[in-house]
Amino acid sequence: MMPPETIPDPTSRPSMRGFAARAGLEQAWAWIDARSPARDAETVEIREAVGRHAASDLAAGCDLPPADRVAADGFAVRAADTVGASDYNPIPLELTGQPVAVSVGDAVPPGTDAVAAIDRIRSDFGMIELVASVAEGEGIERRGDDVGAGTIVLAAGRRIRASDAALLAALGIDTVAVVRRPVVRIVPVGREIGDAGDLDSPMLAALVERDGGIADRRPAVPGGADALHGLLARPGADLILVAGGSGLGETDRSAEALAAAGSLDIHGIALRPADSLALGMAGGVPVAILPGHPGRCFAGYQAVAGRAVRRMAGGSTGFPFPQATLVTARKIVSPGGWSDFCRVRLTGDGRVEPIGSGGLASLWSVARADGFVLVPADREGYPAGSAVTVHLFDLPAGD
Known part of the structure; x- marks a missing residue:
């Protein structure tokens, strides 16, 4: 069943209650597009x-080249003097006038209208001979041949x-x-920082830079709403990414902080595995709250938040990856009613297969993935042998 279009009351605290409704992925994209115009010049x-x-x-303010110039190494000649030249009937260059050696980029010598390239020349016993005729204009680049003045x-x-x-x-x-490159403030929530340290911020910073933004990484803040409120309201950013505290647990307070700092417009999205993603405004700046788990955070950024960075940087809304139509080696299972960011890897025979469960998104599965298939909400996956569009993180070897 398709998710309802209703957005939950942004002023209500959702902790431990469950999402009243989830926005569709297209609804989240529309929200992003309406609030992420390109920055100024x-x-x-x-x-x-x-x-x-x-x-x-x-x-272009001028022609390129700005004047006729030589386009081949050789000798400048008059084309009419080369008629009939061949291996069987070589013509000594001296018969065409004083030979003038020229190189690429030189001005065309007066009285000449072509260049006999080196492969048209034979030198025997100190005599330079033409072994092929040359057409008028051959070996010469005319003014404006490359770019004419006024060309965009x-x-x-x-x-x-x-x-x-x-x-x-x-x-x-x-x-x-x-x-102008947008400044993207990245705020990890302290509760999500485990023994391995902050895993989300370095990943998000790299993705932001890839998409044309300037990553402004901030130290982790405690999970309380009050501590986060100040960073959300502080000026100086074009977009704010909060990593963590997006869910419905008793200690997940990021959505509450956003509601207090401005508006919580969307909380909960029908997208596996980033279903707790939230969107809102604070101080006139769009804010995306991403799940704290690195695998889910990665999916949420790629599928939703990265779109805002690319738009603000003047780019397109599409995914910044090469696409390929490939055949599934195994079935891709999706629940239906939800969009699914399905990680896939390439098989030895050039097909693709899913990695892990769409809802779990282990960090290892993300690191091993060669790309992803975005399964639309109106499909329950793809059977084995289906042709699917794969967004590749890197070009396959040999391409």
């Missing part, structure tokens, strides 16, 4: 822009690559307007 040097998103369209070389929203930086430098562009 800032201008940075092009070397600092790589990996960032262009804030607006950027047009960076479209708004494009994630800038190293090759883009090289192109901008060639066009004489030193700076570019990019979307």
